[in-house]
Amino acid sequence: MSESGDNPSAAAGSRPDTIGAPLLNDAVLDDLVTLFDGDCSVARGFVDGFVTLSSARLARIRSAVARHDGQDGEVALLSLKTTSSMIGADRLTRECDAMAAAVRAGDWERLSEQLNGLHGQIEQTNEQLRQWLGSAHAD
Template sequence: MSASDDAPRPLVDQSVLDRLLEELEEDEGYCRVFVDNFIECLPERIDRLRLALTTGDLDGSVDAVLSLKTSSQMVGAERLAGLALDLEGAIRTDARTSDAAVVLPRLAATFLRPINLCSELTTHRLQAQCSLGASR
């Protein structure tokens, strides 16, 4: 791990939102819909992850954590994506080499609270940044 890996990830990387806006041909309406859709789907993604982890569903856990990670990366939710990446690594190493029915609930106890807290902060930050972007 390098020294830069020790630094906390930004909650939201504005450059990702700026790139998204550019790719959507500077139509802030489309960008806002994209971010709103992420925010709207976030609780469901986390619930799917919670259910898969707590029931020891290895395939469901991998699918749910990948969904959370990828969607977070797409809107620049860097800290949330980082938590999902860390959980994905733990699932792939710990649950694949041990009893998933034991390991996954333990990972749920470790990761779900920070993911929930980060998702709330991320939602507020995205809403604020999109509001600021609309007034540019």
């Protein structure tokens, strides 16, 4: 699953160092199940929550960029980055880091350009997560 679904053209607007990262790191998803003492239902709930909340997180990032609100932008990106890291969304985690650096630099034009790439990465990641949720080993 880590490499399937990778599409360099979908990473448009991304920094080059994010393209080489796997979309999902299966080992992290396996560790998530282990973290919950092998209870797949808890891990599945966490992953489902990520998928469900990702559009709201993206909307908050878009709003912060539109308002040039650095503080809210960093908080919103940190929220997405932290949960992305917890589910093994390595590429998304790196993109959040790159965008947070742009927020700190006040590079709003670059951030506006990166939003479409971020949206695409979220969509690809969510598709892979839906496949994981539907797989037999996630039961």
